[in-house]
Amino acid sequence: MVLKLYGLPTSPCTTRVLACLHEKGLDYEFVPINLLGGEQKKPAFLEKNVSLITLTFFVSNFDLIFSFILQPFGKVPVLEDGDLTLFGTAITGYIAEKFKDTGFDLIRYGDYKEAALVRVWLEVEAQQYNPAIQPIVYQCVVMPRLGKPSDQKIIDESVEKLGKVLDVYEGRLEKSKYLAGDHFTLADLHHLSYTFNVMKTPYASLFTSRPYVKASWEDISSRPAFVKVCENIK
Amino acid sequence: MVLKLYGLPTSPCTTRVLACLHEKGLDYEFVPINLLGGEQKKPAFLEKNVSLITLTFFVSNFDLIFSFILQPFGKVPVLEDGDLTLFGTAITGYIAEKFKDTGFDLIRYGDYKEAALVRVWLEVEAQQYNPAIQPIVYQCVVMPRLGKPSDQKIIDESVEKLGKVLDVYEGRLEKSKYLAGDHFTLADLHHLSYTFNVMKTPYASLFTSRPYVKASWEDISSRPAFVKVCENIK
Numbered sequence: 001m002v003l004k005l006y007g008l009p010t011s012p013c014t015t016r017v018l019a020c021l022h023e024k025g026l027d028y029e030f031v032p033i034n035l036l037g038g039e040q041k042k043p044a045f046l047e048k049n050v051s052l053i054t055l056t057f058f059v060s061n062f063d064l065i066f067s068f069i070l071q072p073f074g075k076v077p078v079l080e081d082g083d084l085t086l087f088g089t090a091i092t093g094y095i096a097e098k099f100k101d102t103g104f105d106l107i108r109y110g111d112y113k114e115a116a117l118v119r120v121w122l123e124v125e126a127q128q129y130n131p132a133i134q135p136i137v138y139q140c141v142v143m144p145r146l147g148k149p150s151d152q153k154i155i156d157e158s159v160e161k162l163g164k165v166l167d168v169y170e171g172r173l174e175k176s177k178y179l180a181g182d183h184f185t186l187a188d189l190h191h192l193s194y195t196f197n198v199m200k201t202p203y204a205s206l207f208t209s210r211p212y213v214k215a216s217w218e219d220i221s222s223r224p225a226f227v228k229v230c231e232n233i234k
Numbered sequence: 235m236v237l238k239l240y241g242l243p244t245s246p247c248t249t250r251v252l253a254c255l256h257e258k259g260l261d262y263e264f265v266p267i268n269l270l271g272g273e274q275k276k277p278a279f280l281e282k283n284v285s286l287i288t289l290t291f292f293v294s295n296f297d298l299i300f301s302f303i304l305q306p307f308g309k310v311p312v313l314e315d316g317d318l319t320l321f322g323t324a325i326t327g328y329i330a331e332k333f334k335d336t337g338f339d340l341i342r343y344g345d346y347k348e349a350a351l352v353r354v355w356l357e358v359e360a361q362q363y364n365p366a367i368q369p370i371v372y373q374c375v376v377m378p379r380l381g382k383p384s385d386q387k388i389i390d391e392s393v394e395k396l397g398k399v400l401d402v403y404e405g406r407l408e409k410s411k412y413l414a415g416d417h418f419t420l421a422d423l424h425h426l427s428y429t430f431n432v433m434k435t436p437y438a439s440l441f442t443s444r445p446y447v448k449a450s451w452e453d454i455s456s457r458p459a460f461v462k463v464c465e466n467i468k
Contacts (some may be wrong), residue, residue, distance in 0.1 A: 089357075094349075116327075119324035
């Protein structure tokens with residue numbers, strides 16, 4: 001049974017999963033969802049998501065599930081694999097582990113030390129990197145797309161925050177080619193989508209001004225899997 | 235080489251790791267750290283944490299590492315396994331995976347579906363449950379311990395938030411004995427420590443008023459591993 005991904009093609013949370021699927025060379029069916037049109041709340045979409053976990057959420061607390069799965073971009077990447085429905089960052093971990101013998105090894109399977117460092121840097125991305133970069137992407141990319149003004153105060157605060165985070169990354173990447181060690185992993189992959197968006201803003205210099213961060217970005221963003229995902233965005 | 239855990243014996247973030255170590259039946263050395271006395275910033279502690287990742291953080295951005303690893307309780311659970319140093323929620327995942335054949339299987343190893351649901355509920359804990367329950371524990375347990383007044387507004391807001399989150403849990407636990415399915419896993423274990431603290435406050439009724447949440451709490455908190463950890467707290 002083919003994997004089925006529901007999402008918005010331009011959403012960072014969706015392109016992150018797409019990059020993972022391409023790294024693994026997996027076949028999948030992509031179902032574009034137009035969140036701005038409220039498509040994710042239409043019965044047809046809900047009916048497609050009838051697994052235990054999704055149903056529990058949708059039925060029990062409609063608002064909570066949306067505050068949980070809606071990212072700032074307002075996207076809902078949902079993966080269906082047979083009768084299993086997943087959402088959130090659990091999707092890429094699932095793909096990387098279930099298909100560990102297919103395509104590129106993203107979790108350093110069997111190497112407990114490197115695998116642990118993948119986990120550490122995934123946590124750094126979720127707890128430090130993402131909260132700093134998301135508001136910049138939202139204000140500089142999403143708001144203009146919606147025809148709304150962006151909030152310069154939020155941008156300035158987030159740029160300062162992201163700068164501090166990137167200082168840590170600069171130190172890490174000076175010592176280690178990739179975040180978890182000598183190999184590209186899910187930890188690096190999780191940084192691609194939001195960074196891709198910031199690189200199109202005046203704040204790209206946050207990355208280009210730090211030599212090791214810059215070199216890392218040029219390296220990981222030129223991987224064929226991500227290049228293919230970016231081509232589809234255009 | 236024996237695992238070495240640095241932490242504060244009463245901290246939820248530390249007891250979470252201890253519960254995991256006990257579930258796996260692993261030998262470990264516990265090094266108590268007194269954060270209130272600033273022990274985690276003393277050279278002796280820093281010298282013990284000289285692995286690549288820790289050093290990168292400590293050296294590159296001293297403040298950031300502390301804002302990252304310091305939990306609201308001000309604890310630093312750090313695990314050393316040989317030359318590998320880990321912090322954050324990555325610790326339990328590492329233990330559960332490296333020692334998958336020892337003690338209780340906490341990650342449903344080899345069952346991709348259940349393993350994925352473990353990941354989903356770990357994410358729900360981190361993104362929904364923890365942000366709601368942490369402020370309650372901080373205001374009701376930590377502040378009095380520090381001889382400081384607690385902020386009732388923060389408590390009220392967090393109690394309302396936690397109530398909504400627990401409605402989702404009630405629906406989930408009505409359909410499934412444990413969060414990820416028929417078996418106790420790391421997903422359940424991650425909820426133990428903060429809940430243990432709230433159960434000693436007037437807000438225990440958030441849990442006891444929801445039959446399935448209540449039954450689940452009575453079940454998972456009576457596991458020998460966690461009972462042993464709680465005895466040590468006393």
